[in-house]
Amino acid sequence: MEVYCTRPHCPRPQNYFADLDDITTLKTTQQKYCTTCGMPLLLDGRYVTSKLLGRGGFGAAFLAADRRIPGMRPCVVKQFQPAGNLNSTQLQLAQQLFEREAEVLAQIGDEHEQIPNLFAFFPVIVPSLQAGQQDQFFYLVQEYIDGQNLEEELHQKGKFSEQQVLEVLQEILKVLKFVHDKGIIHRDIKPSNIMRRRDGKLFLLDFGAVKQVTNAPAGGAGSSTGIYSMGFAPPEQMAGNQVFPSTDLYALAVTIITLLTGQEAKTLFDVYSNQWQWRTKVTVNPRLADILDKMLLPAANQRFQSADEVLAALSQQLIPATVLTKPPRQSKPQPIQPQSAFSTWELLGGAAFSGFEGALIAIALLSLLKSPIITLGLASVILGLLIFAQTKRWIEKFDLLIIPGITFAIVFFVPFLQGSLGIQQIFILAVAAGLVAIAFTSLFRLIYKLISLIL
Numbered sequence: 001m002e003v004y005c006t007r008p009h010c011p012r013p014q015n016y017f018a019d020l021d022d023i024t025t026l027k028t029t030q031q032k033y034c035t036t037c038g039m040p041l042l043l044d045g046r047y048v049t050s051k052l053l054g055r056g057g058f059g060a061a062f063l064a065a066d067r068r069i070p071g072m073r074p075c076v077v078k079q080f081q082p083a084g085n086l087n088s089t090q091l092q093l094a095q096q097l098f099e100r101e102a103e104v105l106a107q108i109g110d111e112h113e114q115i116p117n118l119f120a121f122f123p124v125i126v127p128s129l130q131a132g133q134q135d136q137f138f139y140l141v142q143e144y145i146d147g148q149n150l151e152e153e154l155h156q157k158g159k160f161s162e163q164q165v166l167e168v169l170q171e172i173l174k175v176l177k178f179v180h181d182k183g184i185i186h187r188d189i190k191p192s193n194i195m196r197r198r199d200g201k202l203f204l205l206d207f208g209a210v211k212q213v214t215n216a217p218a219g220g221a222g223s224s225t226g227i228y229s230m231g232f233a234p235p236e237q238m239a240g241n242q243v244f245p246s247t248d249l250y251a252l253a254v255t256i257i258t259l260l261t262g263q264e265a266k267t268l269f270d271v272y273s274n275q276w277q278w279r280t281k282v283t284v285n286p287r288l289a290d291i292l293d294k295m296l297l298p299a300a301n302q303r304f305q306s307a308d309e310v311l312a313a314l315s316q317q318l319i320p321a322t323v324l325t326k327p328p329r330q331s332k333p334q335p336i337q338p339q340s341a342f343s344t345w346e347l348l349g350g351a352a353f354s355g356f357e358g359a360l361i362a363i364a365l366l367s368l369l370k371s372p373i374i375t376l377g378l379a380s381v382i383l384g385l386l387i388f389a390q391t392k393r394w395i396e397k398f399d400l401l402i403i404p405g406i407t408f409a410i411v412f413f414v415p416f417l418q419g420s421l422g423i424q425q426i427f428i429l430a431v432a433a434g435l436v437a438i439a440f441t442s443l444f445r446l447i448y449k450l451i452s453l454i455l
């Protein structure tokens with residue numbers, strides 16, 4: 001069995017113990033030690049670490065198994081191991097934050113199904129690699145979420161659609177509502193701290209930076225200790241001032257716009273105008289965009305004040321942040337319907353498909369029906385249906401090659417669909433129609449972008 005040594009800087013952390021492949025030996029053995037550095041490997045007598053998951057600001061996270069639970073329940077072992085050269089005060093603070101993660105998970109982990117459960121928190125004192133000294137490590141064991149965090153998902157699958165970010169937004173808002181109601185501010189919301197389990201359920205992780213707030217004055221219990229992720233933290237947190245529920249809402253909105261645009265947070269913020277400039281990079285329902293912009297306002301008191309307020313705005317008509325004093329434009333609440341945002345490449349691909357396919361259908365129908373008027377009407381209806389199917393994403397990606405391929409093959413093998421034209425001429429005409437469609441779409445897209453910039 002592979003056992004991974006958790007000592008920081010162990011030169012050869014991978015250990016292999018053939019005898020531990022036997023489940024009886026695994027359950028009864030007293031202890032095993034790293035063959036390179038002598039570090040105990042069965043943590044707290046029960047957790048067997050097998051793989052390094054990653055290193056964060058306060059330590060490393062390992063995949064482990066609990067040999068005391070039937071079925072060797074998988075879990076995550078986090079080790080306190082702050083990066084960089086910290087002085088004793090900073091070290092103490094970092095240790096407090098790590099312990100706070102344990103406290104918070106113990107308090108809320110088993111009360112909410114989208115927050116990992118805490119299984120154990122314990123120190124381990126071991127002989128140091130430097131002779132005559134001892135090292136103390138702190139371990140926190142929590143529920144393993146088998147899946148991918150959203151940062152990894154973004155790298156692997158690319159930008160999120162509007163529908164996908166709406167799901168993330170609504171799910172995490174519900175978790176935040178629960179967390180805030182307990183008087184806790186997470187303070188480190190970002191894509192790498194949101195995990196999607198294999199069954200699709202989203203989890204909020206990393207409570208290492210949380211703050212309990214009880215109407216504390218600035219500098220008191222609710223003030224920020226300078227633990228944040230660059231680009232995601234709002235001004236009050238960056239300045240080390242008091243933090244609020246709206247501090248988390250700001251970071252959640254930054255998370256959403258990075259997922260929507262696929263760009264890093266810092267590239268979406270224009271330092272010259274001191275404003276988020278993300279709306280030109282992606283097309284979404286303007287009401288969703290207004291909600292995100294309100295969550296991103298620099299002044300904490302101008303943002304939504306609670307997760308509930310955002311959830312309500314998402315399910316009802318949005319009152320734009322800038323015209324809060326004006327009456328709403330429509331009286332009937334309307335839930336936000338995700339609008340499929342198409343990238344420029346998708347639009348141009350769709351145009352080429354529609355042009356090519358449209359030309360083939362028109363030629364085939366004209367050869368069959370011999371009536372230009374009926375052909376025009378029927379071809380327009382079919383083309384309209386094909387375009388509608390694309391807007392709904394019923395037809396996308398490889399369909400755009402397969403469908404014209406099949407249509408061309410039919411025209412090729414059924415000569416009476418070719419009319420008086422040769423197959424070569426038909427192909428050239430269809431390609432020309434595809435190019436014309438691309439040209440028109442580019443022109444309209446350009447005009448649309450210019451108008452949205454002006455407005």
Ligand SMILES: Nc1ncnc2c1ncn2[C@@H]1O[C@H](COP(=O)(O)OP(=O)(O)OP(=O)(O)O)[C@@H](O)[C@H]1O
Nearest residue numbers: 053054055056057060061076116143144145149206
């Ligand atoms: N409960 C968990 N289940 C599954 N994977 C986890 C769990 N907790 C953390 N991870 C994964 O372990 C890795 C390290 O996590 P960790 O929280 O230590 O650092 P981080 O979130 O990457 O950085 P930072 O602490 O600086 O925010 C990340 O890839 C994270 O997705």
